[in-house]
Amino acid sequence: xxxxxxxxxxxxxxxxxxxxxxxxxxxxAQAKTLRVSSGNAAQLRSSLxxxxxxxxxxxxxxxxxxxxxxxxFVSSNVHIVLKNGVxxxxxxxxxxxxxxFQFIRQSRASKNAVIGKHxxxxxxxxxxxxxxxxxxxxxxMGSQPVIGIVMGHNKNIKIENITFKNMRYGHIIxxxxxxxxSIKNCTFTGHKSxxxxxxxxxxxxxPDKKRQGFNASWSKKDGTPNEDIxxxxxxxxxxxxAIGTHRYTGNSYHTNVTIKNCSFDKxxxxxxxxNWKNATITRNTFTNIDPNSRYPYxxxxxxxxxxxxxxNSFKNCGSGSEYLLEFWCNRGYAAGQTIYPATTSRIxxxxxxxxxxxxxxxxxSIHLLDCPYNVDFSEYAAGDGAxxxxxxxxxxxxxxxxxxxxxxLTFAEPRSLSYR
Numbered sequence: 001x002x003x004x005x006x007x008x009x010x011x012x013x014x015x016x017x018x019x020x021x022x023x024x025x026x027x028x029a030q031a032k033t034l035r036v037s038s039g040n041a042a043q044l045r046s047s048l049x050x051x052x053x054x055x056x057x058x059x060x061x062x063x064x065x066x067x068x069x070x071x072x073f074v075s076s077n078v079h080i081v082l083k084n085g086v087x088x089x090x091x092x093x094x095x096x097x098x099x100x101f102q103f104i105r106q107s108r109a110s111k112n113a114v115i116g117k118h119x120x121x122x123x124x125x126x127x128x129x130x131x132x133x134x135x136x137x138x139x140x141m142g143s144q145p146v147i148g149i150v151m152g153h154n155k156n157i158k159i160e161n162i163t164f165k166n167m168r169y170g171h172i173i174x175x176x177x178x179x180x181x182s183i184k185n186c187t188f189t190g191h192k193s194x195x196x197x198x199x200x201x202x203x204x205x206x207p208d209k210k211r212q213g214f215n216a217s218w219s220k221k222d223g224t225p226n227e228d229i230x231x232x233x234x235x236x237x238x239x240x241x242a243i244g245t246h247r248y249t250g251n252s253y254h255t256n257v258t259i260k261n262c263s264f265d266k267x268x269x270x271x272x273x274x275n276w277k278n279a280t281i282t283r284n285t286f287t288n289i290d291p292n293s294r295y296p297y298x299x300x301x302x303x304x305x306x307x308x309x310x311x312n313s314f315k316n317c318g319s320g321s322e323y324l325l326e327f328w329c330n331r332g333y334a335a336g337q338t339i340y341p342a343t344t345s346r347i348x349x350x351x352x353x354x355x356x357x358x359x360x361x362x363x364x365s366i367h368l369l370d371c372p373y374n375v376d377f378s379e380y381a382a383g384d385g386a387x388x389x390x391x392x393x394x395x396x397x398x399x400x401x402x403x404x405x406x407x408x409l410t411f412a413e414p415r416s417l418s419y420r
Contacts, residue, residue: 004194033059039064044072051078052105056123061086061400069096073106077120082162084130090139090146098144098170100134101126108218116220118179118227120153128161136170145199148269152219153208157181164201167239168192171203176214177224184230185274189237189338195292200241200272202231204257206249210339213247223249225275229257236264240292242298244272248330250340253277253305259284274330275303275343282310289317295368297326310354318364326367 017130034047034057044059044066044311051057056077063085069092074080082088090100108114139146147170149350151157157178164172172188175181188201205213209221236242242264245254258280264270265287273279289298298317301307318324329342 035060036062038062039066041068048072048109049156057273067090067091068100069093071097071099072101073109074101074103074124075105077123079276080126082128082132087133087135092139096210098141099147099150101149103154104218106288112217113220114218115153116222117224118153118155118177122155125158133163135165136167136235141293142366146291147174150174152216153177155179159169159183159186161185163187165190167201169194169199171199174203175226175256176205176207179227182230183234185233188233190240191238191240191260194240197292198241200244201236201239202243204245204254205247206252208249211247211249225250225252226254227256229382231259232261234262236267239267241272242267245274246272248275248303248343269295270299272300273304277305280308282308284310284312286314286317291318297323299325300328301345302328302330304345307351308354312358314360314363316362322364323367324360324363324365
């Protein structure tokens with residue numbers, strides 16, 4: 001009888017321990033969802049820091065305008081929900097700095113060269129529910145570019161259902177050395193000129209000390225490219241450049257970048273492909289694109305290695321001396337010196353054939369600029385008319401250019417192809 005009583009007592013004790021653990025776990029789970037009152041920027045900051053400290057959770061931001069002067073740091077496993085009517089607005093008040101969000105824990109943000117490859121924060125999301133806005137408010141911090149979201153060396157990032165607006169000089173999203181990023185159902189609109197005419201709303205770059213494409217002190221500047229990037233169902237309107245790369249690291253390629261079902265309207269430049277590998281740019285619409293005087297083209301390709309450029313629609317993109325699409329040979333200059341060899345595109349015949357699935361109405365021509373072999377068809381064009389000489393229309397072309405093959409790219413009407 002004593003043994004039975006002991007066994008029953010042990011079972012009861014174990015059950016009590018399990019119940020207490022479950023209750024504690026439930027309280028922990030509850031504590032990991034925090035809510036912010038309307039317009040209370042101080043509470044937003046403190047609540048976010050609490051989630052960062054406890055290893056993650058969900059922050060629900062209620063309707064209101066939140067004026068942000070200093071950076072909000074976001075750590076792994078933190079998910080931010082912006083409710084209908086939320087406006088996060090950049091200001092210059094107090095000891096303001098130049099970024100709104102950085103996806104790094106605050107304790108590492110002031111250190112030097114502590115994060116490399118894809119080894120930074122992970123599993124982070126910012127999602128809008130209803131109409132949610134992140135407003136850069138055309139703010140400029142002296143010589144420092146203002147950036148909405150800085151993601152560097154991160155993995156598993158989701159940005160959804162947000163309107164980003166009013167950028168100036170910097171970028172809306174700066175993305176460097178990231179893996180598995182999804183940007184979906186967002187609007188990017190409005191800019192004031194940077195004076196450089198090439199600032200992207202979404203900038204894909206590599207952390208490279210030589211080229212200084214990413215200046216965060218905490219990055220190891222190891223040249224890691226972005227990988228598995230998806231930008232879908234987004235709208236880009238009245239921007240200097242919508243998406244792209246304007247500096248590169250030698251032999252380092254942003255891989256598996258997908259841009260699909262997006263619309264581009266009244267931008268100066270749409271997409272700048274520079275050292276991208278296995279990119280898919282498909283089923284997008286481009287309308288009323290008006291290039292600036294410094295970069296007289298609507299779309300740019302250099303250093304492409306494998307590209308599915310298909311089923312896109314262009315209307316009123318470039319006129320007169322402006323080009324719909326420019327194939328360029330980019331050189332790795334910095335401070336007037338060559339840092340990396342020129343990067344050129346390699347396009348297979350199958351990939352070139354996909355260009356003909358695009359449509360263009362009232363647009364400029366396709367243009368090849370600047371140096372020989374910026375589009376390399378040599379892998380299949382050898383012995384097929386690829387030699388030094390003159391093309392049929394009297395234009396010069398270099399060995400490796402095959403005019404018959406290159407005209408596969410000329411989906412624009414009239415089907416014109418120019419060289420320089």
